[in-house]
Amino acid sequence: DIVMTQTPLSLSVAIGQSASISCKSSQSLKYSDGKTYLNWVFQSPGQSPKRLIYQVSKLDSGVPDRFSGTGSETDFTLKISRVEAEDLGVYYCCQGSYSPRTFGGGTKLELK
Amino acid sequence: EVQLVETGGSLVQPGKSLKLTCATSGFTFSNAWMHWVRQSPEKQLEWVAQIKAKSNNYATYYAESVKGRFTISRDDSKSSVYLQMNSLKEEDTAIYYCTTWAFDYWGQGVMVTVSS
Numbered sequence: 001d002i003v004m005t006q007t008p009l010s011l012s013v014a015i016g017q018s019a020s021i022s023c024k025s026s027q028s029l030k031y032s033d034g035k036t037y038l039n040w041v042f043q044s045p046g047q048s049p050k051r052l053i054y055q056v057s058k059l060d061s062g063v064p065d066r067f068s069g070t071g072s073e074t075d076f077t078l079k080i081s082r083v084e085a086e087d088l089g090v091y092y093c094c095q096g097s098y099s100p101r102t103f104g105g106g107t108k109l110e111l112k
Numbered sequence: 113e114v115q116l117v118e119t120g121g122s123l124v125q126p127g128k129s130l131k132l133t134c135a136t137s138g139f140t141f142s143n144a145w146m147h148w149v150r151q152s153p154e155k156q157l158e159w160v161a162q163i164k165a166k167s168n169n170y171a172t173y174y175a176e177s178v179k180g181r182f183t184i185s186r187d188d189s190k191s192s193v194y195l196q197m198n199s200l201k202e203e204d205t206a207i208y209y210c211t212t213w214a215f216d217y218w219g220q221g222v223m224v225t226v227s228s
Binding site for chain 1: 147149155156157158159162173175176209213214215216217218219220221
């Protein structure tokens with residue numbers, strides 16, 4: 001199984017600051033069709049997960065452009081510029097390139 | 113609007129069975145591949161099972177941790193996907209979510225607690 005490793009485990013930021021989360025996979029997520037199926041999923045307290053970014057860098061509808069995703073092969077990064085209160089919660093990376101699908105352990109974004 | 117609504121969660125004793133239902137609307141369910149994903153009390157997300165569409169012969173896939181005990185199925189006429197869980201263990205305690213193939217839509221989740 002592909003292991004997804006996220007760092008840091010938690011991140012304290014002030015409103016308006018930027019935040020960066022790393023996700024590393026144990027093998028390349030580039031699929032045979034040339035696409036890389038790396039998603040970022042966000043879960044606010046008490047809510048179900050919600051996908052923010054798919055295929056490394058494509059923002060889902062309604063996701064503010066303060067969010068951006070970069071990376072390739074095995075190294076990926078989620079960046080949030082100008083953090084807002086509604087961004088506080090847990091972020092997970094997950095791969096959809098290979099079965100079984102696997103998730104990172106999550107990064108909790110907290111208020112400083 | 114896409115909606116996924118899970119039902120069927122409960123408190124059950126180890127060794128017992130439970131069936132979860134995910135009723136969907138707002139998209140062409142018959143063409144959709146669907147997953148069940150669970151979230152442990154420690155908040156770790158774990159993929160559980162996947163079912164493909166009729167055109168893929170309803171192929172199914174399972175996590176090793178549930179293989180042989182859980183069965184995913186679907187009823188395209190009801191736009192619903194199911195998870196039959198047998199021989200439940202305490203470590204199956206989690207919130208169970210159904211999601212679409214690319215994890216783009218999630219239900220609100222349903223709690224399953226396995227305890228004596």
